[in-house]
Amino acid sequence: MRHADLNYRALLEVTNVLNSQRDTDSLWRAIAEQIKQVVPWDRAGITLYRPDTDSFRFYAVETSLPALVLQRDAVIPRAGTAVGWVYEHHRFHVRSDLRRERTFIEDDFYLKERLGRMINLPLLAGERCLGTLNIGSVQSGEPDPDDMEFLRQVATQIAYAIAHVQAYEEIDVLRRRLAQENEYLVEEIKLTHNFGTMVGESPALRKTLTQAEAVGPTTATVLITGETGTGKELLARAIHELSPRRNKPFIRVNCAAIPMGLVESELFGHERGAFTGADQRRPGRFELADGGTLFLDEIGEMPLEAQVKLLRVLEDGEVDRVGGTRSVPVNVRIVAATNADLLSAIGEGRFRSDLYYRLRVFPLALPSLRERPEDIPRLARHFLEQYRVKLKRPPLELSDNTIERLLRYSWPGNVRELQNLIERGVILAGSAVIEIDDQFLASSTSMGQAVPALNLQELEREHITRVLEKTHWRIYGPYGAATQLGLNPSTLRSRMKKLEISRPADFSAQHSSHPFSHR
Numbered sequence: 001m002r003h004a005d006l007n008y009r010a011l012l013e014v015t016n017v018l019n020s021q022r023d024t025d026s027l028w029r030a031i032a033e034q035i036k037q038v039v040p041w042d043r044a045g046i047t048l049y050r051p052d053t054d055s056f057r058f059y060a061v062e063t064s065l066p067a068l069v070l071q072r073d074a075v076i077p078r079a080g081t082a083v084g085w086v087y088e089h090h091r092f093h094v095r096s097d098l099r100r101e102r103t104f105i106e107d108d109f110y111l112k113e114r115l116g117r118m119i120n121l122p123l124l125a126g127e128r129c130l131g132t133l134n135i136g137s138v139q140s141g142e143p144d145p146d147d148m149e150f151l152r153q154v155a156t157q158i159a160y161a162i163a164h165v166q167a168y169e170e171i172d173v174l175r176r177r178l179a180q181e182n183e184y185l186v187e188e189i190k191l192t193h194n195f196g197t198m199v200g201e202s203p204a205l206r207k208t209l210t211q212a213e214a215v216g217p218t219t220a221t222v223l224i225t226g227e228t229g230t231g232k233e234l235l236a237r238a239i240h241e242l243s244p245r246r247n248k249p250f251i252r253v254n255c256a257a258i259p260m261g262l263v264e265s266e267l268f269g270h271e272r273g274a275f276t277g278a279d280q281r282r283p284g285r286f287e288l289a290d291g292g293t294l295f296l297d298e299i300g301e302m303p304l305e306a307q308v309k310l311l312r313v314l315e316d317g318e319v320d321r322v323g324g325t326r327s328v329p330v331n332v333r334i335v336a337a338t339n340a341d342l343l344s345a346i347g348e349g350r351f352r353s354d355l356y357y358r359l360r361v362f363p364l365a366l367p368s369l370r371e372r373p374e375d376i377p378r379l380a381r382h383f384l385e386q387y388r389v390k391l392k393r394p395p396l397e398l399s400d401n402t403i404e405r406l407l408r409y410s411w412p413g414n415v416r417e418l419q420n421l422i423e424r425g426v427i428l429a430g431s432a433v434i435e436i437d438d439q440f441l442a443s444s445t446s447m448g449q450a451v452p453a454l455n456l457q458e459l460e461r462e463h464i465t466r467v468l469e470k471t472h473w474r475i476y477g478p479y480g481a482a483t484q485l486g487l488n489p490s491t492l493r494s495r496m497k498k499l500e501i502s503r504p505a506d507f508s509a510q511h512s513s514h515p516f517s518h519r
Helices: 002-019 024-038 082-089 107-112 145-192 203-215 232-242 260-268 304-316 342-347 353-359 373-390 400-408 414-427 453-470 481-485 489-498 507-511
Strands: 043-050 055-063 075-077 093-095 117-125 128-137 222-225 250-254 293-297 318-320 327-329 333-338 362-365
Touching: 024 145, 043 145, 055 082, 055 128, 082 093, 082 117, 082 128, 117 145, 128 145, 203 232, 203 362, 222 232, 232 250, 232 293, 232 333, 260 304, 260 318, 304 318, 304 353, 342 353, 373 400, 373 414, 414 481, 453 481, 453 489, 481 489
Parallel strands: 222 333, 222 362, 250 293, 293 333
Antiparallel strands: 043 055, 043 128, 055 075, 093 117, 117 128, 318 327
16 A cells, blocks of 8 residues: 555656656656656666657666666667567567567667666557657566556656647747747848838939938828839838837738729728628728728729728728728828829819828829939849849849940839849849840840930830730730739730830731730
8 A cells, every 4th residue: 555655646746747847858857766766777768759760769768777788869660679569559568587588679788788677668648659668677577567557657647748848849949930030020021111122322212211201200191102113112111110100000902903892891891791792790901000001002093982981081080891880990090102193183083182182291202213323223233132142143243234224224114123124134144244135124225325315205115015025915914014014914004005005906816826815
């Protein structure tokens, strides 16, 4: 009775010790002495199964023997070993006299250590076997049944403790990895979403950035204008980062990309059952941006019906969900952007004048790349280094001829087009010096002279037409002209209409079988 009581108390102590461990190294050291207090042993070890090598590693070994053959970190195979047998059968195995009975591979090593008896027990966590608990003693003979039951219970506790510690260590590794990734992403956001990547020292750009730095810390509504590809979203994010709302959400809405019938639902949210398919309540972008900044990109493309509700939200600070019966208060700063001429849209009845003046509290105009040619070499080299590192390429540079060609080009797609061009150049670089040729960039003049300002529109028309011809007049998709030019498809269509570019009437008949012939 006293022996059983000692076993019970020792098991409680072992359980308490196991539950306090957070790493496998301390786990075995913590329980070894507890076992020895009840079951005399001269060698105790834990092996864990390694499925990648189909073998077992001695993860921990405690011994009082003068000679140790199977030491910690020793690896033995599953086939032909006692630990392998126990692992496969989920049962303990006892060799009571190693001098007379050596059944498995490791028994000869145990005999060299002068052991008389070896007991191997499975470490079972539910139906899963993690490895084995191995107890050896110099004394031979059959073990006491009560001691075996105690060791079986201890093995079960060890198995669950190992599974728990391994899970804890995996979670800790993931936590540290996520912390590192989060730190990296924060730095990446800082590098890609602030003034730092709005590379350039031209007076036109510096004027705009100075104004943005002034308005950023305020709550004023900002309207950013500029051609496609000039960096309007980048500037909007920078304004958000300069504001007291920097730790709150920055929510972007592309007003041109939302289907006509879903604009109100996307912006203001909807209640369950508000329309077919509305199976649950959904907050709109205004609610998601509460406390932060809502960036309304391509605001000129917003339908008139939604403009009316947007104006009310800006004036009252409340949104009405589609199908809702009560208003929801929101605290949102608005930064809007457009590449369209809103005054012309007002004259044509496509944009509300009251909304225009409500948005235009603080206007910011981003200059096109044509208006700041002195920034082109700096931007090109910036993107060159950026993509060189990203694509793990050796040091690269742009040839003098390429720089001159970049300076002569009209850049209808602005900075985005330049960025795409440099990325393609890095991908196809066959030497340390990149040469941008007519395959990627149409020469602005046949003689290579500077471009007169009056000819820019005609050059833009020529370039867009050339790209459309190369893409077989396909506008959408990764191989379409819009992607090649760094433009939104809707912007390219608008530009084609403005420049009076149209697909030849006989194109469909000539190219009906070409995979890129469909728009």
